[in-house]
Amino acid sequence: MIEPAEIVKRAFDIRQIRTDFPILNTTMNGKPLVFLDSAASSQKPLAVIDAMDEYYKTGHANVHRGVYQLSQKATDQFEQSRRTVQHFLNAEHDHEIIFVRGTTEGINLVASSYGDKFVRKGDEIIVSGLEHHSNIVPWLMLCERKGAVLKVIPVLDNGELDMNVYAQLLNEKVQIVAVNHISNALGTINPVEKIIGMAHEHGIPVLIDGAQATPHMEVDVQALDADFYVFSGHKVFGPTGIGILYGKEKWLNEMPPYQGGGEMISRVSFEKTTYNELPFKFEAGTPDIAGVIGLGAAIEYLQGIDMEAVRDYEHQLLIYATEQLSQIDGIRFIGTAAEKASVVSFLIDGLHPYDVGAILDKLGIAVRTGHHCAQPLMDRFGIPGTVRASMAFYNTFEEINALVNGVKKAIDLLK
Amino acid sequence: MKPGIDAIQDEIIEEFSMFDEWMEKYEYIIDMGKSLPAIAAEYKDEDHEIKGCQSKVWLHAALNGERVEFTADSDAVITKGIIGLLVRVLSGQPASEIVNANLYFIDKIGLKEHLSPNRSNGLASMVKQMKMYGYVFDGKIKSENV
Ligand SMILES: Cc1ncc(COP(=O)(O)O)c(C=O)c1O
Numbered sequence: 001m002i003e004p005a006e007i008v009k010r011a012f013d014i015r016q017i018r019t020d021f022p023i024l025n026t027t028m029n030g031k032p033l034v035f036l037d038s039a040a041s042s043q044k045p046l047a048v049i050d051a052m053d054e055y056y057k058t059g060h061a062n063v064h065r066g067v068y069q070l071s072q073k074a075t076d077q078f079e080q081s082r083r084t085v086q087h088f089l090n091a092e093h094d095h096e097i098i099f100v101r102g103t104t105e106g107i108n109l110v111a112s113s114y115g116d117k118f119v120r121k122g123d124e125i126i127v128s129g130l131e132h133h134s135n136i137v138p139w140l141m142l143c144e145r146k147g148a149v150l151k152v153i154p155v156l157d158n159g160e161l162d163m164n165v166y167a168q169l170l171n172e173k174v175q176i177v178a179v180n181h182i183s184n185a186l187g188t189i190n191p192v193e194k195i196i197g198m199a200h201e202h203g204i205p206v207l208i209d210g211a212q213a214t215p216h217m218e219v220d221v222q223a224l225d226a227d228f229y230v231f232s233g234h235k236v237f238g239p240t241g242i243g244i245l246y247g248k249e250k251w252l253n254e255m256p257p258y259q260g261g262g263e264m265i266s267r268v269s270f271e272k273t274t275y276n277e278l279p280f281k282f283e284a285g286t287p288d289i290a291g292v293i294g295l296g297a298a299i300e301y302l303q304g305i306d307m308e309a310v311r312d313y314e315h316q317l318l319i320y321a322t323e324q325l326s327q328i329d330g331i332r333f334i335g336t337a338a339e340k341a342s343v344v345s346f347l348i349d350g351l352h353p354y355d356v357g358a359i360l361d362k363l364g365i366a367v368r369t370g371h372h373c374a375q376p377l378m379d380r381f382g383i384p385g386t387v388r389a390s391m392a393f394y395n396t397f398e399e400i401n402a403l404v405n406g407v408k409k410a411i412d413l414l415k
Numbered sequence: 416m417k418p419g420i421d422a423i424q425d426e427i428i429e430e431f432s433m434f435d436e437w438m439e440k441y442e443y444i445i446d447m448g449k450s451l452p453a454i455a456a457e458y459k460d461e462d463h464e465i466k467g468c469q470s471k472v473w474l475h476a477a478l479n480g481e482r483v484e485f486t487a488d489s490d491a492v493i494t495k496g497i498i499g500l501l502v503r504v505l506s507g508q509p510a511s512e513i514v515n516a517n518l519y520f521i522d523k524i525g526l527k528e529h530l531s532p533n534r535s536n537g538l539a540s541m542v543k544q545m546k547m548y549g550y551v552f553d554g555k556i557k558s559e560n561v
Contacts, residue, residue: 352491354470362437
């Protein structure tokens with residue numbers, strides 16, 4: 001594992017970065033691939049591909065079980081990744097890092113385990129109008145099970161949260177607040193530090209859905225004082241099928257296990273089972289070992305880049321894309337928050353997002369169209385969906401030009 | 416007398432063979448949508464919506480003798496063109512033939528391979544729904560003829 005102090009940051013060099021991601025040199029529909037859908041899932045650097053490849057070729061055995069050297073080695077690598085994630089989030093303890101399948105499973109775990117223990121009939125849970133379905137549905141299911149009530153922080157016209165209403169929603173019946181750090185549909189960066197601080201004044205814990213934040217910014221769960229923080233490996237340039245739930249030790253200790261099975265128990269008889277300690281209590285069954293190792297490699301890769309330069313570069317991309325696109329007649333941006341990640345969501349007057357996306361596809365440009373798993377948010381704006389271009393640090397200004405020209409071409413063809 | 420299902424399919428394949436560029440194909444598909452006979456406004460409701468497409472698609476079917484008349488619409492123009500092609504092939508055909516139609520033109524004109532799984536799911540849902548109408552009407556005709 002690389003200790004934070006040892007990390008030598010590479011200067012940010014876009015040409016170098018692009019050679020790290022083999023897929024960026026491929027074509028789609030016979031055109032050079034312009035990949036502008038990293039918010040859905042980001043591409044993988046060689047470092048990740050190689051780490052997983054190497055593990056399967058020379059390092060595979062089940063973890064935490066074998067007495068033999070190969071299993072020991074796999075276990076060491078697995079646990080090293082946990083510490084890499086710990087440093088990535090600046091968590092106090094490595095056992096506060098739980099490996100899950102992704103953001104969705106992390107939220108479901110908390111809704112189920114925390115919810116079972118702490119939520120009762122008539123209690124309230126707060127989410128926001130900006131949430132992805134995976135940060136709405138598990139809470140709705142919990143509310144149904146328990147007879148609790150879901151409260152929603154409204155979204156303002158510019159895509160920011162209405163913090164005044166949020167303040168009014170906080171009361172002693174609220175058992176948890178769950179909001180995203182950055183909106184996947186609009187790119188709004190939410191004031192999570194403030195959201196957490198206000199909830200804590202009422203003694204309410206907060207879960208932050210960091211799926212869209214972790215690829216773009218440094219996150220410090222202790223500085224934020226987040227109670228739970230979740231993200232997906234595949235959005236931070238790591239593999240699919242692996243994700244992280246960070247939880248403060250005191251909550252994780254109080255919560256019952258999520259799933260039963262091997263690894264999560266310390267002793268089983270048919271009369272009684274004693275649960276294992278953290279983090280194993282929440283990691284029943286053989287984990288996604290290759291995924292964990294790939295995620296570790298992805299984070300080490302990120303730690304090797306100057307994230308401040310990344311943020312700056314992505315911000316330039318966002319400003320450039322917004323400027324260039326705004327010159328197109330009939331374009332309407334959805335989400336114009338003051339603090340935004342590199343996501344541009346838009347509609348073209350009179351055109352269906354699907355049609356625009358289908359033409360862009362033919363031009364080799366990958367964007368997302370539709371409701372972005374945030375239907376309540378689309379309803380809020382009275383639209384069926386948007387075209388969303390989301391950028392990562394491997395995108396270029398030339399690719400933005402390709403997008404702008406592509407949209408113009410789509411308009412010509414469709415109108 | 417309306418040409419049969421395969422005759423129309425061959426006609427469409429012939430028309431598409433003139434295009435080398437995907438742009439031309441798309442323009443053609445979009446035009447096909449524009450010439451699609453309008454669906455009555457009352458049928459643009461949830462009951463007539465085909466699920467499985469990113470855009471909305473409405474389909475209505477009515478029996479005219481032994482033949483099924485389809486009308487359709489979509490809020491996206493490319494989708495409207497695609498359902499327009501299906502309507503051109505299947506509307507006005509005998510119910511029994513719709514059920515058993517082999518729609519080889521979809522592959523031949525490159526619609527299937529040029530539409531990503533998401534979207535061809537939409538296409539598959541459209542075909543399925545039209546055949547379902549054919550099946551139901553065919554059953555109705557046969558039971559009335561007993
Ligand atoms: C904000 C947000 N939350 C949750 C998710 C769900 O993530 P996953 O599908 O990896 O579990 C996503 C993915 O699109 C997201 O953007």
